[in-house]
Amino acid sequence: MGQAQRAHHRELHRGDPLPVDFTGRVIYYVGPVDPVRDEAVGPAGPTTATRMDRFTRTMLEQTGLIAMIGKGERGPAAIDAIRENRSAYLIAVGGAAYLVAKAIRSAQVVAFEDLGMEAIYEFEVRDMPVTVAVDSEGTSVHITGPREWRARIGRIPVALA
Numbered sequence: 557m558g559q560a561q562r563a564h565h566r567e568l569h570r571g572d573p574l575p576v577d578f579t580g581r582v583i584y585y586v587g588p589v590d591p592v593r594d595e596a597v598g599p600a601g602p603t604t605a606t607r608m609d610r611f612t613r614t615m616l617e618q619t620g621l622i623a624m625i626g627k628g629e630r631g632p633a634a635i636d637a638i639r640e641n642r643s644a645y646l647i648a649v650g651g652a653a654y655l656v657a658k659a660i661r662s663a664q665v666v667a668f669e670d671l672g673m674e675a676i677y678e679f680e681v682r683d684m685p686v687t688v689a690v691d692s693e694g695t696s697v698h699i700t701g702p703r704e705w706r707a708r709i710g711r712i713p714v715a716l717a
Contacts, residue, residue, distance in 0.1 A: 575667035576676055579620030584648075585627075587673040588663065596663045596679075601653030602627040605645065606634075613637035625686055629698040639694030646686040647697075659684035 585605050589598030605626025608615075612634040615621050623644040630638070630645055638645055648656050660679045667676040690696045 574619065576678070577620075578615075580622055581620075582623040582625060582646075583615070583621055584625040584679065586625075588657070588660075588677065589653075589673065591663075595657065596660045597657050597677075599653030600657040600660055601650055602648040602656070604628045605630060609634040613641075616641035616643050625684075630690055630696065635690055635694050635696055638690050639692065642692045644688055644692055645690035647689040648684065648686050652685070655685060 585603045585608060586600050587603060588600040591598050603626060605624060606628050608624070608626070609631045610633075612624070612630070613636075615624075616637050621643065623646060625646045625648055627647055627650040634645070637643075659681050661682055662680040663677050665675045666678045669675050687697070689698065
């Protein structure tokens with residue numbers, strides 16, 4: 557189990573009160589690097605959210621969370637949970653960790669400090685470059701995008717040399 561998964565496991569299965577009030581908040585699946593000079597955090601690229609699919613329904617139903625940010629697709633069960641809870645899943649661009657970090661204005665560890673970079677941080681964020689990947693109706697860009705491109709590519713004449 558990865559450290560981010562350990563944080564979710566601790567939050568949901570210990571039976572203790574949650575260390576953070578997630579009501580009306582967004583969770584960003586990230587393991588930020590230590591800051592340098594005046595940075596709030598170092599590079600803070602998204603981690604693959606699919607690993608969190610098994611926790612998605614519980615997190616949405618029990619915490620008041622309104623959205624998640626990560627990278628990669630979400631599985632059918634996570635998409636169903638997102639739709640049923642009128643939530644959303646946003647994707648940040650993997651490989652753009654430095655640019656994403658520029659949107660983080662401040663960072664503070666609020667729980668599970670022993671997990672190091674996988675602790676739970678509270679970020680103040682402004683103008684974070686994200687894209688809606690699964691909307692509150694369960695429409696996934698990872699399904700609609702390939703379908704749209706297959707339709708478009710099928711109409712492009714191919715020139716043979």
